[in-house]
């Protein structure tokens with residue numbers, strides 16, 4: 040096992056991509072998970088202060104992007120130094136972290152003490168486990184809350200990093216889907232940090248699972264849908280300037296029309 044500790048200012052994107060593009064690395068290692076350590080006492084100085092602004096809450100513009108990106112890429116976020124903040128501050132910090140990355144599991148701790156089982160053996164990039172666990176993401180950001188998002192359009196048109204989870208019933212036309220994803224990665228790849236999905240492709244008995252990191256896309260047929268399983272398509276984006284409505288609209292156009 041190799042643990043890579045990057046510098047505090049590292050962009051995780053290229054590090055992740057190495058595991059998928061470098062043949063020597065790819066054939067000898069797999070990427071298990073990205074664990075981001077957040078300093079509860081100081082993180083707010085490095086994040087945009089609210090959903091409506093891109094400015095950091097203090098004068099640390101140099102590290103704003105990095106702090107946000109490191110949270111956005113994470114499979115696990117260790118919220119450290121919780122002894123130095125109040126309970127209310129911890130709740131607010133957790134909310135901010137989940138606003139950026141609704142998919143990561145946030146683990147509060149002090150002095151970095153966590154059960155290793157919670158940060159190792161995660162298989163966060165394993166296609167076989169894509170969206171195996173959706174901690175509230177789809178419920179929080181799915182169709183039931185469409186109205187709330189309608190009212191809060193600014194959130195999806197600013198340059199914040201957010202998570203967008205979409206659930207859509209129906210069978211997908213693979214050709215249309217491929218065209219959409221190719222176009223999306225070409226035009227928005229730099230802004231999409233991570234994406235994952237479980238899809239119901241028209242005429243297929245198996246689930247189609249995929250994940251992406253920036254322009255890099257990896258997908259495969261998965262196990263067969265169970266007879267009584269809900270075949271709803273589920274897709275998750277974590278990225279910058281995500282326009283939920285536009286993503287939903289484009290995704291809907293890939294659904295095969297019912298005859």
Ligand SMILES: Nc1nc2c(ncn2[C@@H]2O[C@H](COP(=O)(O)OP(=O)(O)OP(=O)(O)O)[C@@H](O)[C@H]2O)c(=O)[nH]1
Nearest residue numbers: 046047076078119120121122123148149150151152
């Ligand atoms: N009160 C409190 N102090 C902590 C905690 N974790 C670390 N510290 C202290 O914070 C100080 C600075 O440590 P860190 O913020 O972890 O520094 P670091 O990020 O490891 O430093 P670099 O890796 O060099 O960037 C040290 O004196 C630690 O003992 C914690 O949970 N609570």
